[in-house]
Amino acid sequence: MAKGHKKSTKTGVKRKATKFPWEDDTGWRNVTPGTDSVSLLFGNEEGGFMSLEEFDGDAFGTIEADAGKSVEERSNGNSDASVMADKVEKKSKKRKKAEITGGQEAADLADTSAVDGAISADPQKETAKNQNPKKKRKLKEKRQLAASAAADTSSDVAERCEVEGASTLNEVSAEEKTAEPVEKRKKRKPRVGSKARRARKRDQEMADQATEVSASVSGGVKDSGDLEEFVCAEAGPLETEEGDDEPSPSVSAEELPDEEFDISAWADMRLHPLLQKAIRGLKFKEPTPIQRECIPAAAHKGKDVIGAAETGSGKTLAFGLPILQRLLEEKEKFTHSLNLTLEEAEAEAKSKSQGPLRALIVSPTRELALQICDHLKAAAKWTSINIVPIVGGMATPKQERLLSYKPEIVVGTPGRLWELMSNGQTHLLELHSLSFFILDEADRMVEKGHFKELQSIIDSLPQNHKKSAEEEENSNFEGLNSDVGVEVELPKMRKRRQTLVFSATLALPPNFKNKLKMSNQKPKPFMKSLDSVAALSERAGVSYKAAIVDLTSSNIVAKNLTECALECRDEEKDLHLYYLLKVHGGGRSIVFCTSIAAVRRVSALLKILQLTFYPLHAQMQQKQRLKAMDRFRSSGDGILVATDVAARGLDVPGIRTVVHYQLPHSAEIYVHRSGRTARASTDGCSIALVSPADRTKYLTLCKALSRPEGFNSFPINMAYMPACKARVDLAIKVDKLVRKNAQSQASHAWLARSAKAMELDIEDVEDDQMSSEKGSTLSKSESAQVKAAQKELESMLSQPVKPKAFSNRYITGSGLTPLVTKQLQEYALSASKKGSGGKAAAGKQPGKNRLVVIGQQQMDPLEVLRLSNSQPTAKRPFKRRRQ
Numbered sequence: 001m002a003k004g005h006k007k008s009t010k011t012g013v014k015r016k017a018t019k020f021p022w023e024d025d026t027g028w029r030n031v032t033p034g035t036d037s038v039s040l041l042f043g044n045e046e047g048g049f050m051s052l053e054e055f056d057g058d059a060f061g062t063i064e065a066d067a068g069k070s071v072e073e074r075s076n077g078n079s080d081a082s083v084m085a086d087k088v089e090k091k092s093k094k095r096k097k098a099e100i101t102g103g104q105e106a107a108d109l110a111d112t113s114a115v116d117g118a119i120s121a122d123p124q125k126e127t128a129k130n131q132n133p134k135k136k137r138k139l140k141e142k143r144q145l146a147a148s149a150a151a152d153t154s155s156d157v158a159e160r161c162e163v164e165g166a167s168t169l170n171e172v173s174a175e176e177k178t179a180e181p182v183e184k185r186k187k188r189k190p191r192v193g194s195k196a197r198r199a200r201k202r203d204q205e206m207a208d209q210a211t212e213v214s215a216s217v218s219g220g221v222k223d224s225g226d227l228e229e230f231v232c233a234e235a236g237p238l239e240t241e242e243g244d245d246e247p248s249p250s251v252s253a254e255e256l257p258d259e260e261f262d263i264s265a266w267a268d269m270r271l272h273p274l275l276q277k278a279i280r281g282l283k284f285k286e287p288t289p290i291q292r293e294c295i296p297a298a299a300h301k302g303k304d305v306i307g308a309a310e311t312g313s314g315k316t317l318a319f320g321l322p323i324l325q326r327l328l329e330e331k332e333k334f335t336h337s338l339n340l341t342l343e344e345a346e347a348e349a350k351s352k353s354q355g356p357l358r359a360l361i362v363s364p365t366r367e368l369a370l371q372i373c374d375h376l377k378a379a380a381k382w383t384s385i386n387i388v389p390i391v392g393g394m395a396t397p398k399q400e401r402l403l404s405y406k407p408e409i410v411v412g413t414p415g416r417l418w419e420l421m422s423n424g425q426t427h428l429l430e431l432h433s434l435s436f437f438i439l440d441e442a443d444r445m446v447e448k449g450h451f452k453e454l455q456s457i458i459d460s461l462p463q464n465h466k467k468s469a470e471e472e473e474n475s476n477f478e479g480l481n482s483d484v485g486v487e488v489e490l491p492k493m494r495k496r497r498q499t500l501v502f503s504a505t506l507a508l509p510p511n512f513k514n515k516l517k518m519s520n521q522k523p524k525p526f527m528k529s530l531d532s533v534a535a536l537s538e539r540a541g542v543s544y545k546a547a548i549v550d551l552t553s554s555n556i557v558a559k560n561l562t563e564c565a566l567e568c569r570d571e572e573k574d575l576h577l578y579y580l581l582k583v584h585g586g587g588r589s590i591v592f593c594t595s596i597a598a599v600r601r602v603s604a605l606l607k608i609l610q611l612t613f614y615p616l617h618a619q620m621q622q623k624q625r626l627k628a629m630d631r632f633r634s635s636g637d638g639i640l641v642a643t644d645v646a647a648r649g650l651d652v653p654g655i656r657t658v659v660h661y662q663l664p665h666s667a668e669i670y671v672h673r674s675g676r677t678a679r680a681s682t683d684g685c686s687i688a689l690v691s692p693a694d695r696t697k698y699l700t701l702c703k704a705l706s707r708p709e710g711f712n713s714f715p716i717n718m719a720y721m722p723a724c725k726a727r728v729d730l731a732i733k734v735d736k737l738v739r740k741n742a743q744s745q746a747s748h749a750w751l752a753r754s755a756k757a758m759e760l761d762i763e764d765v766e767d768d769q770m771s772s773e774k775g776s777t778l779s780k781s782e783s784a785q786v787k788a789a790q791k792e793l794e795s796m797l798s799q800p801v802k803p804k805a806f807s808n809r810y811i812t813g814s815g816l817t818p819l820v821t822k823q824l825q826e827y828a829l830s831a832s833k834k835g836s837g838g839k840a841a842a843g844k845q846p847g848k849n850r851l852v853v854i855g856q857q858q859m860d861p862l863e864v865l866r867l868s869n870s871q872p873t874a875k876r877p878f879k880r881r882r883q
């Protein structure tokens with residue numbers, strides 16, 4: 001046998017001693033004995049595997065590259081060529097990055113930005129371009145973008161420099177203007193002024209704040225029940241442990257948007273070039289329907305908006321872009337009035353305090369606030385607008401310091417915002433210049449718990465001006481003073497505050513606009529309770545001329561969501577869950593439970609069954625929760641087992657399936673839970689496990705969602721059930737015994753503690769039946785049972801789940817993407833050719849290397865549903881299945 005191979009115990013199958021590099025990514029942990037001594041069978045654990053000649057893992061670089069991707073990405077990849085192209089691109093990006101992080105950061109970055117801005121280095125081209133006025137205009141626009149990017153970048157770059165500092169924003173702009181040779185710039189020692197130092201410190205603190213939140217929330221600071229909720233911010237990887245001191249540049253060459261990406265569908269939104277640039281970078285091809293309706297109304301007509309649209313429909317940017325647009329427009333008017341170039345104005349704005357608060361966004365939970373903040377930051381990436389989250393879990397002094405830099409936009413939770421406001425935090429009390437007041441997830445805001453602080457915040461807002469929106473539009477920039485000197489002031493703000501109220505569900509009374517009109521004329525409407533979105537909007541002073549954009553359909557849920565139910569007995573829920581996750585797994589899934597105990601039990605079972613899962617519930621520490629979310633985000637096909645703390649706002653791409661292991665208490669929670677999948681333009685599937693005990697709840701849910709006929713039933717391939725059942729039964733057995741052991745250990749520990757406290761001898765109270773095994777309270781026979789069950793389960797889990805009619809004579813390729821299958825076939829072919837003359841064929845007959853892949857793709861639940869002819873479930877009697 002060749003060196004580096006070990007022999008399988010039962011057969012003569014050879015296997016490389018090393019782990020195959022892609023094993024972890026694909027879940028191909030099982031190598032199943034083949035029928036001859038020179039082949040291997042590979043399977044992805046569920047009912048299918050393939051035979052392959054023994055091979056050199058390195059030769060599978062391309063397969064590895066593909067297998068490491070998510071299922072979604074893999075299905076998008078069409079050819080080897082695309083994989084190779086990806087690799088080449090990654091390499092060149094890495095090289096570029098390395099160049100940038102060298103000694104010439106500021107200057108080179110400015111260059112890179114300029115290059116990205118398509119400023120041609122070739123003077124001939126430049127002249128030719130300039131001759132065409134259209135191109136000239138475009139070029140000018142691009143120059144502005146590039147210069148502004150360079151300006152924004154330079155302060156971050158300055159932080160990275162070990163030397164005394166890097167160029168100030170003005171210096172970078174100046175450098176770009178005079179096109180100083182790179183060599184000369186390299187030699188020159190960067191200077192740093194006090195303005196730049198201030199800006200640098202401010203930027204550093206603002207950049208650190210998400211980290212701060214993650215780190216400090218673990219301390220368990222309460223924020224009006226926010227700990228009960230959990231929606232992790234898209235704030236990137238957790239940085240609480242180590243290596244997070246080094247601030248990363250806000251703009252690297254890699255991040256510069258692809259100029260070729262077509263965003264012409266956004267033209268009607270008339271967004272500022274810097275916002276368009278960010279949108280191009282985010283690769284948002286077109287505005288979502290709610291954005292299409294809300295942006296013109298709020299950004300260009302200056303209207304209040306009450307907006308409702310399905311989950312994952314892009315509501316954050318529907319209110320975020322209008323805010324940014326207005327602020328940029330104002331800056332631009334100010335710039336023109338002072339005859340400053342855009343980059344000079346940006347530099348000026350960056351180097352001094354920003355001015356009064358312009359937009360206050362209130363969100364019901366701290367994690368949602370962080371997520372909103374991240375979305376806005378991504379959209380404001382090429383601007384100098386500062387956005388700060390003010391949420392519970394951050395140290396108050398640090399938040400006060402951040403506010404002292406006077407960010408234009410604050411996103412916060414009611415509890416912490418009100419705490420700072422009532423402590424006299426000046427920036428939060430300068431509400432006379434507030435141009436936008438936003439209430440996100442308004443339906444959640446009117447649930448009990450947030451009312452008190454929110455009402456206090458609303459009551460602190462100055463009474464709105466009585467002018468109509470159109471009048472205000474004309475007088476919007478009154479007071480712009482072009483005579484201001486060097487110590488420039490930002491322009492006077494628009495007079496009327498816009499109020500935007502957003503929600504995933506909306507039920508406004510028929511005479512709502514009339515009520516608004518009446519209340520607009522009174523000083524402040526008195527209300528006993530803010531128990532509806534209508535009442536909240538009225539209280540917040542929404543104008544009766546508000547644009548009401550209700551894009552919710554009768555069944556409320558996302559239009560790309562496919563819903564279904566799987567009927568089973570209570571005790572069969574584990575089996576059906578395992579079947580769904582194992583046989584139809586693929587992509588990320590969330591399993592929702594109503595109780596923490598259920599999350600714990602399901603998690604324990606999935607652990608025994610060796611599935612990759614992450615538990616999440618309110619009794620976990622915030623730090624653990626963030627960690628769980630971070631891991632879930634970075635795993636291509638992980639399973640999140642969560643309570644309803646994860647039901648709202650969580651925005652993780654690629655969630656394919658939501659399983660309601662226990663039905664939620666209300667239709668609203670069902671909508672939010674299901675809304676974790678089928679977000680933006682993606683599709684997804686929601687499966688409700690319905691037991692006879694759930695029947696009443698289920699029918700009520702269907703009624704509330706206007707689905708009297710119920711959801712279609714999820715089709716089960718019964719051939720897989722015996723194998724799944726054998727595993728789940730064993731897992732339940734192991735779990736019960738382990739649980740019993742843990743419980744009796746806990747009670748024994750309690751007994752020991754109590755005995756000690758009462759000064760009794762522990763020997764006297766020890767149970768005779770206790771196992772002699774140290775640390776275990778199971779009897780010997782129980783311990784033996786656990787071991788036997790574990791061993792049996794282990795051996796089962798080492799095999800793919802085989803359908804009942806499975807025969808080892810037929811090899812199936814279930815679970816392999818067409819690309820991987822093709823690559824394996826090609827590899828086998830080339831190995832065969834190579835083998836006819838080389839070492840790969842040592843000891844083998846040339847031409848005997850064969851690869852046979854028979855079978856179908858592993859299908860995720862959505863595909864299964866689409867291919868099935870399933871029927872609605874509500875009207876027919878409950879079906880009991882026999883296993």
Ligand SMILES: Nc1ncnc2c1ncn2[C@@H]1O[C@H](COP(=O)(O)OP(=O)(O)OP(=O)(O)O)[C@@H](O)[C@H]1O
Nearest residue numbers: 284286287288311312313314315316504649651680
């Ligand atoms: N125009 C767009 N094109 C493509 N994707 C978009 C667009 N606008 C926003 N998105 C993306 O869609 C996802 C959902 O957006 P967002 O979180 O704003 O939805 P939402 O309506 O607030 O959802 P929920 O009601 O569940 O909180 C985000 O990942 C966001 O980046």
